[in-house]
Amino acid sequence: MVKAVVGANWGDEGKGKITDMLAKKADIIIRFQGGANAGHTIINNYGKFALHTLPSGVFYDHTTSIIGNGVALDIPRLIQEIQDITMDGVPQPKILVSDRAQIVMSYHKNFDAYEEERLGGKSFGSTKSGIAPFYADKYSKIGFQVSELFDAKRLRTKVENIVEQKNVLLEHLYHKPLIDVEELYQELLGYKELIEPYVCDTSSFLHDALKEGKEILLEGQLGTLKDPDHGIYPMVTSSSTLAAYGAIGAGIPPYEIKQIITVCKAYSSAVGAGAFVSEIFGEEADELRRRGGDGGEFGATTGRPRRMGWFDCVASKYGCKLQGTTDVAFTVLDVLGYLDEIPVCVGYEIDGEVTTDFPVTSLLEKAKPVMKILPGWKQDIRGIKKYEDLPENCRKYVEFIEQEIGYPITLISNGPGRDDIIYRKFNG
Ligand code: GDP
Numbered sequence: 001m002v003k004a005v006v007g008a009n010w011g012d013e014g015k016g017k018i019t020d021m022l023a024k025k026a027d028i029i030i031r032f033q034g035g036a037n038a039g040h041t042i043i044n045n046y047g048k049f050a051l052h053t054l055p056s057g058v059f060y061d062h063t064t065s066i067i068g069n070g071v072a073l074d075i076p077r078l079i080q081e082i083q084d085i086t087m088d089g090v091p092q093p094k095i096l097v098s099d100r101a102q103i104v105m106s107y108h109k110n111f112d113a114y115e116e117e118r119l120g121g122k123s124f125g126s127t128k129s130g131i132a133p134f135y136a137d138k139y140s141k142i143g144f145q146v147s148e149l150f151d152a153k154r155l156r157t158k159v160e161n162i163v164e165q166k167n168v169l170l171e172h173l174y175h176k177p178l179i180d181v182e183e184l185y186q187e188l189l190g191y192k193e194l195i196e197p198y199v200c201d202t203s204s205f206l207h208d209a210l211k212e213g214k215e216i217l218l219e220g221q222l223g224t225l226k227d228p229d230h231g232i233y234p235m236v237t238s239s240s241t242l243a244a245y246g247a248i249g250a251g252i253p254p255y256e257i258k259q260i261i262t263v264c265k266a267y268s269s270a271v272g273a274g275a276f277v278s279e280i281f282g283e284e285a286d287e288l289r290r291r292g293g294d295g296g297e298f299g300a301t302t303g304r305p306r307r308m309g310w311f312d313c314v315a316s317k318y319g320c321k322l323q324g325t326t327d328v329a330f331t332v333l334d335v336l337g338y339l340d341e342i343p344v345c346v347g348y349e350i351d352g353e354v355t356t357d358f359p360v361t362s363l364l365e366k367a368k369p370v371m372k373i374l375p376g377w378k379q380d381i382r383g384i385k386k387y388e389d390l391p392e393n394c395r396k397y398v399e400f401i402e403q404e405i406g407y408p409i410t411l412i413s414n415g416p417g418r419d420d421i422i423y424r425k426f427n428g
Pocket of ligand 1: 007011012013014015016017039040041042043222292293294295331332333334335413414415416417420
């Protein structure tokens, strides 16, 4: 059976923690999209880790971690991450990399930075991990697939073609140093050596695993609102963040995905540019940012302060809908314990009309939040294990949001650790 753990919002909802927790009962954990541009923070008995490329199951020795074909594979980053965790005492994880995954090249990162520089103040706020140039090349059919590393002659010819094309842009659009054919070829040979021990046909591996009844977890990156089709285009990422894409990015039948656990944070945060209707500013935002997550809401990859806001029922209802949510994991609820009152965004006012349907970007930019104020619970809820033991106003907050978004909240996370979790009607 396959379960997916995905985000409802802009990312950073706490998917890493939920995946790490569910991985205890899983056999295989797969990353199916995205690259090293976002990170999961995980706290467990080995310490605190920021993973960017590795699936969040690498901390268990009974699991196999897979980098699926849909991932933007940054080979030096992957190898570095494996080294980092093993140096911290984590046993060498079992990792398989799809022979159909494509490779993030050094020039993808350069192009990412050059384009941000060219756009100046109108930039997307990219993390400069090469993700947009990578996926652009993949769909322009000029990317390097891992399998191609193993055919030297074809590889050399392809390198020559690509260098010719890239150098036109480097010379005339960006005015930057050109790429050298031999250097690029050597870069690829270096990647071959590093990745070879991990490469296999992961889709076949997964089909066999499904026949054997194995438990498989798909781990999403970012969230619905960053999806290129259904998100806040163009302030989105370059690969689909939806559970449905898990079938493609892992190479499994779509009907095998039986449970979709959509992670929603009890308040909002976002990185990068784009409309953010329930955003707050000033001291109110600073305080939430300082208290948020585990040690503050700062990017796991960049360290950038995240933009903060109150919970947005409109965005989250939409986010859950597009994921095909069977379960909502409601996270970081403990952080709100300091507030006397908790504002929640329950509608958008656009051109004088109130809606609870999430609109397209041009309308979203005009939306003003319609807020409802709920009473706080003024209590530390960390350590509570049973839903009934939560303070009444805390339960009312959960139930209000469940009602507004229309999907069952079956997991509640009340702390960053693996065991800080409250099960509520959760199946599995
Ligand atoms: P992801 O990319 O969706 O996995 O999210 P991040 O790892 O970027 O952000 C989630 C942050 O919140 C991390 O620092 C987690 O350790 C932390 N976190 C996750 N769940 C909880 C929770 O329930 N309470 C608190 N206080 N922190 C949490």
